[in-house]
Amino acid sequence: MAVGKAKIAQLGYDEARPAPVVLISGPEQFLADRAARTIRETLRSADPSIEIHDVDASGYTAGELFTIASPSLFAEPRLIRVTGVEKSSDAFIDDAKRYLEQPADDTTLVLRHAGGQRGKALLDAVRGAPGHALGAVEV
Incomplete structure (x- = not known):
């Protein structure tokens, strides 16, 4: 867990x-995977129709996050x-920072950062946001 x-x-x-x-940070892959699994299982038990999307930030293309997060016909x-x-690609960092300004309703965004300086501006944006306004947590 990051401290600061x-x-x-x-x-x-x-x-x-x-x-x-949800920002899952740190090099502990096993613990990070377990935290991500707990989040998935909690959401799935609340609503089995949840849509799950996996994105690799290194191969991300501009706009992908907004396409995935846009409301569907049935509002799952x-x-x-x-x-x-x-x-992460520069496109992901830019889109994620924009997404933080107005997260999609009924959507949980889990960001996994294993360490290092790349993406630090995004981490700072997540961490610096008033938790009550964004509803963000860090694991």
Whole structure:
């Protein structure tokens, strides 16, 4: 779990829960996977019709996040799991920062950052957002 002067809620891996934006940070892959699985299972138990989308931030193309997060005809809830944020394309960083300004309703965005400096501006944007306004948490 990252430590710092974050404004968003800081949770342990074993406290992972859904939120509009969840940042899972740190190099502990096993614990990060378990936290992501807990979030998925919690959302699925609340609504089995949840749509789950996996995005690789390193191969991301501009606009993809907004396409996935846009409301569907039946308004199913969504879980968008983004891996490799530490290797993300510039397009992903730009789109994710824009997404943070107005997260989609009934959507949980999970950002997985394993460490390093790449994507730091995005992490700072997530961490610096008032947690009550964005509804973000960090695991």
